[in-house]
Amino acid sequence: MERAVIRPPRPPRAQPWRIIVLAVGGLLAAIVVAGAAMLAITLNVGAVTDRALHNDIVLEDEADDLRVAVLDVRHFQRNVFFGGPSRTGLQEFESAYLRLLERIDSLRSVQIAAAGVAQPDDLLRMAEAYYAEIRPGMDLYVTDRPGFDRAHEAGLARLVELDRAAQAIDRQGEAQASAALRDVEQANDTATLILVMVIAGASTAGLALAWAALRVLGELRVLSAQQQEGRIRLEAALRTKTEFIADASHELRTPLTVLRGNAEVGLALPSAGECGHEDILREIVREAARMSHLVEDLLFLARSDAGQAALEVRETALEPWLADVAARAEILTRERGARLEPELRATTNGRIDPERLEQAVLALVDNAAKFSPAGGAVRLSSRTDGQRLWIAVSDHGPGIPAADLPLIFERFHRGDKTRARRSGGAGLGLSIARTIVEAHDGQISARNHSGGGTEVTIELPLVPPAAVSAGRTPGPPPTSDTATRAGASAGIQVR
């Protein structure tokens, strides 16, 4: 026989799912951080770029325009110098000077934030000083030609100063623009760095996730293989058990047949009565019968555990069935030195397995008779309400200690071991009764009477749900390993 070695399955490691949680969390966090960083970088780079464009275009443009205005003024001053202060020449000069003032005024809208660079007010003062010197000088053209020449030279010198101031503003604009561009570059560098870090973080999280997923898949493969292996082992063990039950059945029954048969043949011999042989042989027959009974009980429980004991549920008239059960119970109680008091009230039909249920009731009766005092009454009663059937067996024995009440339906449980051994029985009767009743979707319970004695009650539906389905479809053969449809807890199939 194959020896089934049960290896405990390796528990799955808890680490991979933790890593998955961390990796998914990390990935989500990385996405949030990356989004926030991208937004901040975009805003920052936009602001820096705006500032750079402002300085570059506005400040430089303004400075250039200022220089053009200065050159214009210079041009028209020289026209006056070479052509004399004609009405047109003077008008043109005045216009150029006004444009210069407008340009200076326009510079006020631009921030020139640098020391050593002329501010609009300074430029205005310089322009006014220039005008105050050149304009009266122009009126000296006819009257004081040398004075006119001096004013012209001084004016040109002041215009050079204005032009230098404008150049300085222009350079400042360029400087500010390049500083702003550096800021843009720096912001871009920072953004690139942050993005690289975020991508690196997300990649790490992704790698961790992939690794964890691989680990989880690996674990699942291992678990699946273990489950498969376990299923195969279980099937093998069940097969072995089934074969063992069949073998044990054969191996135990054969010697019991020989033992009992020989004793019975011995009793049939004409010389059986000599020298007390008859008593010896009768005892052998009795003990062989008891052992047969025990073997049958053990086989029944083993079969029900293996899901091989089948209920044969069929529509049964309860009244004649109960009368039959009572007749057998009567013989059983008489053999035990007790007497049966039947009180049977059940006239309907029920879907039950009559043989198995009779076995259960007789187990209760046998138990009650065993613990009854000599000549004591064992009451077998029954009733129905159309839906359910109750069968109760009560005795006037010593009762069951409260601590033992929940245990009496367990296998091999015997309350008072000495007494139980003397009265025979291995303590399987009540357990078998429970197995049969549960296979009928019923319940079995025991309680002590207040005045002494015990009552065991079977309660079951007259049409168990499983029996309904069993009635519609034929059940599996007894050798099939089909899952039990009813009495699953009891391991009995309903057919």
Place this chain on the structure above:
Amino acid sequence: MTTYEQDARILVIEDDPAIASVLQRGLALKGWQVEIADDGVSGAAAWEDGLYDIVILDVMLPGMNGIDLCALRRAEGDRTPVLLLTARDEDAYRIQGEKAGADAYLTKPFVYQDLLRTIERLLAAR
């Protein structure tokens, strides 16, 4: 009990010598002639050759199992009453035995009186 019954010839096909011996002992007490075959093949040969009033047939036999042997004899037109003996009380065996043409069925360990009653019933029903 009729004279014929007392002279009845019984073939026991049973591989377990202890069971065979207890059967022989028990049935001889009734005055019946008992012959033993200890496997399916020799059992089949004895059954075919001899004229028996009843055949007691074990199910689990070496060579050929009891159910197949019974079916074979029935197929050849043999109507000798057959009592099947088995250590397995599964319904499948009972049903298979009935299909194979067995007339009665006893599960080991059987009660001696039941065995006698069954044989007497089969002899009377012939």
